[in-house]
Amino acid sequence: MPHEINLKRPKEDVLNISVIGAGYVGLVTAAGFAEVGNTVICVEKQADRLTALAEGRSPIFEPGLQEILGDLIKRDLLRFTSDIKESINASDVIFIAVGTPQGPGGKADITQLCDAAMEIAGCLQREKVIVIKSTVPVGTNELIANLVSDQLHKRKMDFSCTVVSNPEFLKEGSSLNDFRRPDRIILGSINSKAIQVLRTLYEPFSRNHEKIIVMSPRSAELTKYAANAMLAMRISFMNEIGVLAERVGADIEEIRIGIGSDPRIGPDFLYAGVGFGGSCFPKDLSSLISMGSEVGISMDLIKATTARNLEQRDRIVGEISSQFKTLVGKKIAIWGLSFKPNTDDTRDSPALHVIKKLLEKGANVCAYDPIVVLTNDDIDSHENFALADNAYDAVVDCDALVLMTEWKEFVSPDFAKISRLMNGKLVFDGRNIWSRSHVTLFGFQYFGVGRS
Numbered sequence: 001m002p003h004e005i006n007l008k009r010p011k012e013d014v015l016n017i018s019v020i021g022a023g024y025v026g027l028v029t030a031a032g033f034a035e036v037g038n039t040v041i042c043v044e045k046q047a048d049r050l051t052a053l054a055e056g057r058s059p060i061f062e063p064g065l066q067e068i069l070g071d072l073i074k075r076d077l078l079r080f081t082s083d084i085k086e087s088i089n090a091s092d093v094i095f096i097a098v099g100t101p102q103g104p105g106g107k108a109d110i111t112q113l114c115d116a117a118m119e120i121a122g123c124l125q126r127e128k129v130i131v132i133k134s135t136v137p138v139g140t141n142e143l144i145a146n147l148v149s150d151q152l153h154k155r156k157m158d159f160s161c162t163v164v165s166n167p168e169f170l171k172e173g174s175s176l177n178d179f180r181r182p183d184r185i186i187l188g189s190i191n192s193k194a195i196q197v198l199r200t201l202y203e204p205f206s207r208n209h210e211k212i213i214v215m216s217p218r219s220a221e222l223t224k225y226a227a228n229a230m231l232a233m234r235i236s237f238m239n240e241i242g243v244l245a246e247r248v249g250a251d252i253e254e255i256r257i258g259i260g261s262d263p264r265i266g267p268d269f270l271y272a273g274v275g276f277g278g279s280c281f282p283k284d285l286s287s288l289i290s291m292g293s294e295v296g297i298s299m300d301l302i303k304a305t306t307a308r309n310l311e312q313r314d315r316i317v318g319e320i321s322s323q324f325k326t327l328v329g330k331k332i333a334i335w336g337l338s339f340k341p342n343t344d345d346t347r348d349s350p351a352l353h354v355i356k357k358l359l360e361k362g363a364n365v366c367a368y369d370p371i372v373v374l375t376n377d378d379i380d381s382h383e384n385f386a387l388a389d390n391a392y393d394a395v396v397d398c399d400a401l402v403l404m405t406e407w408k409e410f411v412s413p414d415f416a417k418i419s420r421l422m423n424g425k426l427v428f429d430g431r432n433i434w435s436r437s438h439v440t441l442f443g444f445q446y447f448g449v450g451r452s
């Protein structure tokens, strides 16, 4: 697909960049900046990720990424290393895109970020712009700036570095496209020189209209959390209205179309289902609650959003259980393991939660996902769990089919074939992608979410 990025940039606008962390954000950031002619070194600690990258293989599944990696490496625009020192000394701008997982008490754990900042500060030889891409609690920019400046002071270096907050808004599953065509580029800093460097770097991504929004680091940090919280709230809102719809004889899919057509509301993130998951929404909501509690604010909307989401995952388990006297010995097919389609990411995936609960209740589970290779020990080593090679193998002799992730390949399955292969006649559509009238034609009993 053609994109608007400018590959023919003046030499002086092309920079040397380091990206620390070759995960879902770091790898896409590194490839995205290399694609427009910058020279990028991506630093990664995990040996298996680095080995894959050294062979030109993407260690993560992200549409389009594998296709461009080899070419960027061949053109010397992108390379990978575990040697942070070599990378830092060769760069003008350093992006940090390491993980900030949920820590004890729900607070974001910024250990990886602090460690990376210390490693950077330990080898800096001249002034650079350090950019935080990771999602971090408010005040982290100052904390990292102080860490770096203390370390430089200890090393008797007579220069300083600016730390800019540049939260990332890409979506797994379309992250390369999102990086190439961002809706906005948030830069949190009061240092005009550093902002100018980043304006130059982002110029190819901001050509058809100005996308850069400059604000204070604290506002930039909170903007990222506010965006994710708003999106998560829309999903939980629809799930809550869906529960009501089921009770009062309405259909959440009709309601979604009815309210999504209002321009003040818009159609996105209004899908009822088995709830959100992934590496961002759940832990970012939890971090927001923790930030609020530190300053004496009970983040009630955020708490309710999380509670509704957890309840939603359990509701489908309850619904499946209620169709049987006992789940012991029943065989349940699960379609989809990733937390959403077009990614291999299973972090906090509703599918894994549901599978665990079904196994706890004594069911046998046979799952299929187009991409995911499970390495979750709790599940894949369970004696009652099996992974199928394809969607139809998963349903053989099953008592119920449960759709957990709306991969394209599941949108129009051959229900006649499924009916022949299955033992039972129960279909649970956790993402409302099928129509009751169609599924029931094949003798199935259909259960959607929020549909009476």
Ligand code: NAD
Pocket: 020, 021, 022, 023, 024, 025, 026, 043, 044, 045, 046, 049, 097, 098, 099, 100, 112, 115, 116, 119, 133, 134, 135, 136, 168, 169, 170, 171, 172, 279, 280
């Ligand atoms: P990830 O866990 O996939 O990747 C982080 C990588 O950093 C890992 O490969 C890890 O080995 C590496 N790493 C950690 N410390 C390192 C160091 N000192 N040197 C070299 N490598 C190091 O995480 P992710 O999903 O890419 O997320 C990164 C950050 O971006 C998080 O703060 C996340 O909240 C945020 N974010 C994620 C997404 C998303 O969709 N995944 C979207 C927007 C923002």
